[in-house]
Amino acid sequence: MTTRRAFLAASGAFALTACATNPFKNGYPPIVFVHGNGDSASIWQSTLWRFESNEWPRERLYAIDLPYPLARDVDANPQPGRTSTAEHMAFLKAEVEKVLRATGASQVVLMANSRGGYAVRNYIQNGGGATTVSHAILGGTPNHGVWHSVAGLPNGSEFAGAGPFLTMLNAPKNANGDEVAGPVKWLTIRSDDNDKFAQPDGTWIGKRGTPTGVTFDGPQLKGATNVVLPQVDHRETAFSAGAFDAAYRFIAGEPPKLLVVKPEQRVVLNGKITGLGLSSTDPDSGNFSNNLPLPGARLEVFAIDPATGQRRGGPVHTRVVDASGLWGPFTTDPMTFHEFVITAAGYATTHIYRSPFQRGSNLVHMRPERIPAADQAGPSLVIMNRPRGYLDPHRDWMSFDGLTPPPGAVPGAGVSASRIKPSGAPRAVVAEFNGERVIGRTWPTANNEVTVLELTF
Structure with a gap:
């Protein structure tokens, strides 16, 4: 240990x-x-x-x-x-x-x-x-x-x-x-x-x-x-x-009772869809972030199979966001895996996959991606992202589509994302980090689509 x-x-x-x-x-x-x-x-x-x-x-x-x-x-x-x-x-x-x-x-x-x-x-x-x-x-x-x-x-x-x-x-x-x-x-x-x-x-x-x-x-x-x-x-x-x-x-003045998250039976989610500005130094980078709402963006939510990432029927929630940027509320449970699909003018259709939400939150903010020119020629683009920490194979166990460590993850905690370009027909792809597992599917870059597997912890 x-x-x-x-x-x-x-x-x-x-x-x-x-x-x-x-x-x-x-x-x-x-x-x-x-x-x-x-x-x-x-x-x-x-x-x-x-x-x-x-x-x-x-x-x-x-x-x-x-x-x-x-x-x-x-x-x-x-x-x-x-x-x-x-x-x-x-x-x-x-x-x-x-x-x-x-x-x-x-x-x-x-x-x-x-x-x-x-x-x-x-x-x-x-x-x-x-x-x-x-x-x-x-x-x-x-x-x-x-x-x-x-x-x-x-x-x-x-x-x-x-x-x-x-x-x-x-x-x-x-x-x-x-x-x-x-x-x-x-x-x-x-x-x-x-x-x-x-x-x-x-x-x-x-x-x-x-x-x-x-x-x-x-x-x-x-x-x-x-x-x-x-x-x-x-x-x-x-x-x-x-x-x-x-x-x-x-x-x-005393320790907490729990360090783990206690699940809720009824999980109510909401948050904002926000956009990306253009970097003045690198307009192709697509990562000049802001927290402004992206009115007109459309979000669809699908329940997915936890083993294959396949959708279990049609959307369980759909919303075109207004000036507030809010995409919810949406009610689910702490066991269901979901796919969140954002479409917005000027962005790639972004398929975001998360592990099940253990509790309700109004902070499920999401933003669509832009595919950099260097990645547009690939058959697909999948991003493994850990917003609340870095990918350090020196101290943590992780895998991305069977690759251990994920591409770009180097000892010395400083890299929070990994990118791969899977070939072939659309298929399941898995990101794992210290026991958390996120499953999604590949989507064709030729259709201006991108997959994001986002870790919660």
């Missing part, structure tokens, strides 16, 4: 013995979840399920969607489709105020991943959050930069440790040299040495062999409670069972 799995197994066994009483005298505090660079609220789906499985009311859990989730190359320079640190902080402030009004609470808990932690720190330090936030939890936030000062990388980036933004945030707050603003309680969660954005070498920022000036403990903050999870990757610092365990203990 790897160190990482041993930790999760041990913490899970301990958590199952915890008492079942409500640890809060005045009700469960609302939690606002803040995603990272290029992500959306949907990234928090399994984390919300774990809180709900420990009796946290669903209506006290809020995950926000920054419309333009990518940072500017240089924070001070306007850039279409991207947000500055000031815009990011203002959006978070407005969302927190909405939650306070909706719940009647006087304070919220903030939990963030990666870049989202910058907005949390900025809001608490400079936007009034010191009075409206009780606890701040930062998973994998590069608090001392992804690089310090490296030739060829912009010092004006919010990710530059020697840049003006992080220099301002990290300035000592008291005689002890604390980097966190009070009276908020602070927790950071980091990897020991497996976070791609806290590395002494510049491999993951395109500067292999160049010192970054950043160390493995870069996400830590002086004055905070700092937790280290062995061998988790950058995203798992926020979305893994171990990260949930650390966060719950920090908020509640």
